[in-house]
Amino acid sequence: MSYTYKHPHPAVTVDCVVFGLDEADLKLLLIQRDVEPFKGRWALPGGFVQPEESLEQAARRELIEETGLTRLYLEQLYTFGEPGRDPRERVISVAHYALVKLADHNLRAASDAVDVAWFPVAELPKLAFDHEKIVEVALKRLKAKVRYEPIGFELLPEKFTLGELQRLYEAVLEQPVDKRNFRKKILGTELLDALDEYQQDVAHRAAQYYRFNRARYEQLKKRGFNFEL
Amino acid sequence: MSYTYKHPHPAVTVDCVVFGLDEADLKLLLIQRDVEPFKGRWALPGGFVQPEESLEQAARRELIEETGLTRLYLEQLYTFGEPGRDPRERVISVAHYALVKLADHNLRAASDAVDVAWFPVAELPKLAFDHEKIVEVALKRLKAKVRYEPIGFELLPEKFTLGELQRLYEAVLEQPVDKRNFRKKILGTELLDALDEYQQDVAHRAAQYYRFNRARYEQLKKRGFNFEL
DNA sequence: TCAAAAGTGTTAACCATACACCCATGC
DNA sequence: GCATGGGTGTATGGTTAACACTTTTGA
Numbered sequence: 001m002s003y004t005y006k007h008p009h010p011a012v013t014v015d016c017v018v019f020g021l022d023e024a025d026l027k028l029l030l031i032q033r034d035v036e037p038f039k040g041r042w043a044l045p046g047g048f049v050q051p052e053e054s055l056e057q058a059a060r061r062e063l064i065e066e067t068g069l070t071r072l073y074l075e076q077l078y079t080f081g082e083p084g085r086d087p088r089e090r091v092i093s094v095a096h097y098a099l100v101k102l103a104d105h106n107l108r109a110a111s112d113a114v115d116v117a118w119f120p121v122a123e124l125p126k127l128a129f130d131h132e133k134i135v136e137v138a139l140k141r142l143k144a145k146v147r148y149e150p151i152g153f154e155l156l157p158e159k160f161t162l163g164e165l166q167r168l169y170e171a172v173l174e175q176p177v178d179k180r181n182f183r184k185k186i187l188g189t190e191l192l193d194a195l196d197e198y199q200q201d202v203a204h205r206a207a208q209y210y211r212f213n214r215a216r217y218e219q220l221k222k223r224g225f226n227f228e229l
Numbered sequence: 230m231s232y233t234y235k236h237p238h239p240a241v242t243v244d245c246v247v248f249g250l251d252e253a254d255l256k257l258l259l260i261q262r263d264v265e266p267f268k269g270r271w272a273l274p275g276g277f278v279q280p281e282e283s284l285e286q287a288a289r290r291e292l293i294e295e296t297g298l299t300r301l302y303l304e305q306l307y308t309f310g311e312p313g314r315d316p317r318e319r320v321i322s323v324a325h326y327a328l329v330k331l332a333d334h335n336l337r338a339a340s341d342a343v344d345v346a347w348f349p350v351a352e353l354p355k356l357a358f359d360h361e362k363i364v365e366v367a368l369k370r371l372k373a374k375v376r377y378e379p380i381g382f383e384l385l386p387e388k389f390t391l392g393e394l395q396r397l398y399e400a401v402l403e404q405p406v407d408k409r410n411f412r413k414k415i416l417g418t419e420l421l422d423a424l425d426e427y428q429q430d431v432a433h434r435a436a437q438y439y440r441f442n443r444a445r446y447e448q449l450k451k452r453g454f455n456f457e458l
Numbered sequence: 459t460c461a462a463a464a465g466t467g468t469t470a471a472c473c474a475t476a477c478a479c480c481c482a483t484g485c
Numbered sequence: 486g487c488a489t490g491g492g493t494g495t496a497t498g499g500t501t502a503a504c505a506c507t508t509t510t511g512a
Contacts, residue, residue: 407475407476407477409476409477409478410474410475410476414474430483430484431483431484432483432484432485433481433482433483433484434481434482434483435482435483
């Protein structure tokens with residue numbers, strides 16, 4: 001089977017920069033390539049766009065196939081298309097970035113048996129193709145976006161404490177945050193619902209749980225409200 | 230001549246949303262299609278990416294070929310790839326947006342004799358393909374970006390008055406701006422050099438000319454300064 | 459009783475906003 | 486002399502930033 005065109009057509013792929021957060025720090029999901037080129041190297045999950053699917057659908061499909069991850073926040077990032085970025089043929093990669101609630105999801109062994117693993121963003125291995133460049137752009141975007149859109153919640157479980165939320169911002173922004181000012185500001189937005197629930201079995205005062213009120217956010221946004229941390 | 234691949238490959242194009250500013254308002258550059266599909270409709274300038282050029286190079290080449298525009302600010306916007314957005318075949322379009330100093334440039338008759346024209350963004354004709362959607366995304370991006378990066382200057386000639394600069398922001402943001410506060414803020418950034426030059430032959434007090442100091446901006450940015458209007 | 463994180467208020471500096479009048483020029 | 490846009494200062498309110506101690510709990 002083959003496909004013929006009158007003009008040269010590049011191949012088009014989607015690649016996904018998947019972020020997760022655990023107790024320690026911000027993590028990035030990588031898969032180990034089991035074919036040439038870059039066999040053995042770690043790389044971003046991704047693959048070719050099929051004729052009948054949108055770019056976002058392609059990204060979601062690849063994530064399910066390669067990592068089992070589903071139901072995550074996904075957004076287009078940037079398109080990388082330098083000639084020569086893939087040694088085989090001209091490949092245009094529409095990069096996406098995704099945020100996943102690490103606590104809720106379990107990484108399934110990938111269907112095609114390649115290795116999948118989370119790496120702290122500060123300690124990434126050498127990556128295949130131009131994937132280091134893509135990760136750099138994704139990190140920059142995440143840092144910028146987390147300040148003016150409430151996307152950070154996509155990294156936390158449904159219920160979380162203010163301490164967890166603060167650690168999230170500190171991990172993403174890579175700078176410390178004043179606890180009192182942070183709490184005032186985030187509670188001031190009225191986007192968090194306090195639950196009648198507290199931590200259990202912790203070796204310190206139990207923190208109250210909160211939940212992000214997405215409906216309220218959409219409502220406020222319509223009225224011209226702007227989230228900003 | 231033909232090109233054959235083992236897997237289906239979409240076509241890849243670049244499309245450009247080109248903004249310009251004249252005395253009256255913000256304008257958008259469109260070309261009139263002289264081939265099917267959408268023959269006769271107005272559309273964004275753009276075309277197929279060639280095998281040996283980067284996406285940005287492709288965008289610049291198309292702009293020169295179709296409009297004669299050169300030396301403009303150009304940035305990737307978003308990639309549109311819904312199946313069916315082009316009735317002929319699957320086409321992935323990497324959209325860019327560009328800002329051009331209307332006063333400095335003259336629109337050349339396009340090489341392939343199609344019509345080229347500037348339209349006020351508020352009065353656009355019906356566009357080909359999904360180009361209306363692309364323009365909408367570009368306008369949103371421009372509005373957002375002009376507030377936290379000094380890209381507005383790309384729409385003005387080298388020398389401009391503060392009044393012209395203010396009208397630029399009012400046109401892009403679609404809201405009035407307080408003159409005194411605007412001047413305080415913009416001069417406070419120290420990004421403008423006042424020139425020893427004034428308007429000539431105007432029927433009112435002659436305004437002083439200013440110039441954007443790009444070197445100073447780059448310098449300040451390195452030290453963590455953030456432009457914001 | 460110690461360690462560890464939760465929770466809470468006040469002050470001072472700064473910044474954003476609102477607002478009105480005089481100036482220079484050409485017609 | 487009038488119409489047009491250029492140019493300027495101040496007061497007020499709101500926002501941010503800096504900062505330290507008490508509480509609860511399990512080990």
